[in-house]
């Protein structure tokens with residue numbers, strides 16, 4: 001984001017370029033080994049033929065026999081080594097592709113990553129990553145597998161040019177079969193992978209909504225919904241197998257035909273004395289190897305699948321990420337927040353317009369408005385989870401886009417309605433974040449979030465793994481708050497972060513946080529009038545526009561403002577401080593800044 005109020009574009013990610021990976025070495029090793037195995041396969045018939053001729057003519061075949069045996073052993077060893085290196089190459093590429101796609105996803109502007117459902121992401125990071133990871137080794141194997149028939153053709157020409165011509169005449173048919181297979185299967189593979197991911201997405205949605213489904217008794221309908229794409233998957237799978245089968249069957253007919261033709265020509269040449277028995281043996285073997293072009297169908301299939309899968313992982317890898325500046329904030333600033341000429345558009349509609357909003361340092365500002373008014377968008381812009389399309393957001397006078405990533409994340413904290421805390425212990429989950437936090441600070445943050453009592457009751461208190469701990473929505477939310485408090489910078493953005501708490505707990509948390517020495521400027525998305533009443537000022541959003549910035553008490557005089565909280569136009573309903581446990585205002589003086597008041 002630039003500092004001029006122009007339309008902003010998120011920049012390309014800086015966390016890895018799509019072209020990099022484990023490099024070409026593993027692939028080259030597979031290629032070298034496969035080529036060596038191919039060379040052994042090509043030399044073998046010559047040596048075997050020569051050995052046979054010497055044995056038939058009572059010649060000294062000892063050295064040739066030993067060479068044949070050595071070639072046999074060599075072939076077995078090389079095949080084994082190739083398999084080992086192929087596995088290694090595939091594993092390295094898969095891990096690299098997967099971690100880059102994951103990194104792209106995690107660094108992306110959150111709202112750009114949101115359209116990818118968990119099921120879709122899981123498919124891309126598992127099935128698609130391993131298909132894409134198998135492609136480099138398949139490419140090396142394909143190159144080597146084409147070398148064997150080519151070498152066999154050359155060797156065939158050396159032994160007998162007429163048999164070589166006979167085999168060569170049949171090869172174009174095999175190449176055409178392969179090309180058609182690669183083309184046709186490519187179309188089906190992409191569609192197949194998309195449907196796989198659709199099923200995974202539906203399944204995850206169902207698991208997330210398991211309680212709703214059980215309560216509504218819609219299990220059968222849900223099962224039908226999850227499995228609905230199966231019919232298409234089956235059709236696409238059958239088509240791919242049909243294409244594969246067709247390629248193999250055509251190859252299966254062409255290869256024996258070629259071998260029989262080559263053997264027939266070789267037989268005639270033997271009859272005319274142009275070939276020895278050993279040479280006929282070599283010729284037959286070479287004809288088989290030369291027809292091995294047909295066997296490349298499986299590798300071509302793996303390559304086509306790998307390419308389609310790579311497109312899907314690269315999409316995640318290349319998700320646009322925010323760019324960061326090089327500045328830090330001057331120490332000791334109060335955390336004054338300012339929005340100037342901010343505009344956010346989504347799908348051609350303006351979802352946020354904030355001409356001028358200022359929250360003085362150390363105060364609490366409640367963001368209120370009806371559902372869809374733009375509260376979360378404002379919270380995201382204020383903490384730079386997204387950049388505005390126009391305008392500037394400043395913290396203590398410095399535009400957020402000029403700050404380094406580490407400064408931004410250390411100085412601006414977030415707490416959400418549904419925090420993601422992972423499966424670590426309670427203490428580790430709270431300590432994880434941009435700052436290094438001591439065990440004492442973790443305990444203090446847990447106390448501030450009013451979570452101490454229930455954490456102490458857990459089987460291993462602070463050391464209880466979250467994965468083993470069924471927590472209520474409110475308890476989980478309080479741990480999310482504790483994490484935000486533990487890493488408090490000069491601005492804390494709370495987007496519905498206390499929605500699962502009862503009003504008494506919410507108030508206790510708020511009071512504790514205000515008294516804390518780490519108290520920061522707070523921007524709180526609020527739905528309850530009590531929260532707005534306790535805030536120092538209120539940013540009132542109406543249909544994406546900042547309608548006013550004032551105290552709750554003054555705004556309450558407007559019927560439209562009261563209506564945000566569901567009170568009746570005539571003013572009958574909750575008082576400005578209703579649902580406040582103590583009915584008192586917070587201890588700070590409200591400082592007013594006019595927003596865009598129509």
Ligand SMILES: Nc1ncnc2c1ncn2[C@@H]1O[C@H](COP(=O)(O)OP(=O)(O)OP(=O)(O)O)[C@@H](O)[C@H]1O
Pocket residue numbers: 111346347351369370371372373374375376377378
């Ligand atoms: N990425 C997006 N693409 C399209 N529209 C969006 C996007 N993000 C937000 N919006 C739209 O912007 C508007 C404001 O959304 P926002 O989530 O800020 O509302 P809100 O006031 O927080 O609502 P609620 O109280 O229901 O959470 C909504 O109409 C929403 O559909």
